[in-house]
Amino acid sequence: MKFTKMHGLGNDFILVDCFRDNLPGDYSEIARRLCDRHFGVGADGLILILPSETADIRMRIFNSDGSEPEMCGNGIRCFARYVYENNIVRETTIRIETLAGIIVPELILEGERVRSVKVDMGEPQLERALIPMQGPPGKVVDEPVSVDGTTYNVTCISMGNPHCVIFVPDAGKVPITDIGPRLETHPLFPRKTNVEFIQILSKNEVDMRVWERGVGETLACGTGACAAGVACILNNLTAKKITVHLVCGDLVIEWADNNHVYMTGPAEHVFRGEVQLPD
Numbered sequence: 001m002k003f004t005k006m007h008g009l010g011n012d013f014i015l016v017d018c019f020r021d022n023l024p025g026d027y028s029e030i031a032r033r034l035c036d037r038h039f040g041v042g043a044d045g046l047i048l049i050l051p052s053e054t055a056d057i058r059m060r061i062f063n064s065d066g067s068e069p070e071m072c073g074n075g076i077r078c079f080a081r082y083v084y085e086n087n088i089v090r091e092t093t094i095r096i097e098t099l100a101g102i103i104v105p106e107l108i109l110e111g112e113r114v115r116s117v118k119v120d121m122g123e124p125q126l127e128r129a130l131i132p133m134q135g136p137p138g139k140v141v142d143e144p145v146s147v148d149g150t151t152y153n154v155t156c157i158s159m160g161n162p163h164c165v166i167f168v169p170d171a172g173k174v175p176i177t178d179i180g181p182r183l184e185t186h187p188l189f190p191r192k193t194n195v196e197f198i199q200i201l202s203k204n205e206v207d208m209r210v211w212e213r214g215v216g217e218t219l220a221c222g223t224g225a226c227a228a229g230v231a232c233i234l235n236n237l238t239a240k241k242i243t244v245h246l247v248c249g250d251l252v253i254e255w256a257d258n259n260h261v262y263m264t265g266p267a268e269h270v271f272r273g274e275v276q277l278p279d
Contacts, residue, residue, distance in 0.1 A: 001277050004082060005041065005270035008074030010219030010248035012270065014043045015082050018050050025277070028066035034275065035064035041275055044215050047075050049083060055097040056089045063214035071100035071160035073222015077117040077267035080105035084114065100160025118264040121223070124230045124255070125158035132162065134188045141234050147182045155231040159261065162193040162213070163227035167235065171199040171207045180211025196224045198231070203238050207245045220246040226261045229253035
């Protein structure tokens with residue numbers, strides 16, 4: 001099977017063009033095998049490029065643990081660049097079918113080269129039941145949650161997938177491998193949750209670390225950066241357009257007046273190759 005390895009700010013993916021290669025078998029098991037960093041290609045997720053009956057193209061993504069999330073912000077930027085540069089869709093604005101609905105990236109070009117991708121991530125869902133999260137109706141803003149005797153104040157949002165945002169004085173000092181999985185699997189979140197730790201630097205800049213549902217700590221998370229931008233505004237901490245600093249670079253996030261969240265950032269090639277599918 002032929003594949004392309006890409007990344008968005010270090011959040012890396014194996015992309016398979018299913019117009020060209022029919023991927024047989026259990027996608028979840030294939031993702032677990034191929035994403036293994038010792039015995040496979042190595043990645044945070046496997047992305048499948050598929051035809052769509054409702055949009056220009058369809059994206060499915062499987063995490064390294066085999067689970068299928070609704071959406072992936074960094075992944076969809078890589079997906080959009082791939083389908084454009086490989087002549088699958090030649091429009092610079094692309095309607096992509098996902099489990100979170102139709103998402104619309106816009107390619108920003110320098111000549112024929114894709115410089116960055118701006119994605120209309122749609123409207124954030126703030127109602128507790130739509131995140132989803134257990135508890136009474138309403139928004140979840142600066143709400144205390146107890147984890148093994150320690151209380152964290154959380155703001156929770158869905159960007160097509162669930163996010164739990166926590167503001168911290170120093171993101172670099174958060175014991176993320178301890179706190180992240182406990183919140184990811186907390187009984188309050190019936191579908192588990194992604195967890196973002198945000199340090200406010202100014203009205204226009206924040207630092208972020210992320211624990212991704214089904215993956216663990218990653219270098220970046222696009223939907224998480226969007227959720228962080230929304231959470232900052234809900235808590236009156238920043239402007240509506242901010243730069244989110246991640247380990248390997250920045251995303252620009254804007255919660256616009258039309259209630260849509262826009263994410264702008266890079267999508268880079270790593271390599272192309274062939275791999276023997278697991279038996």
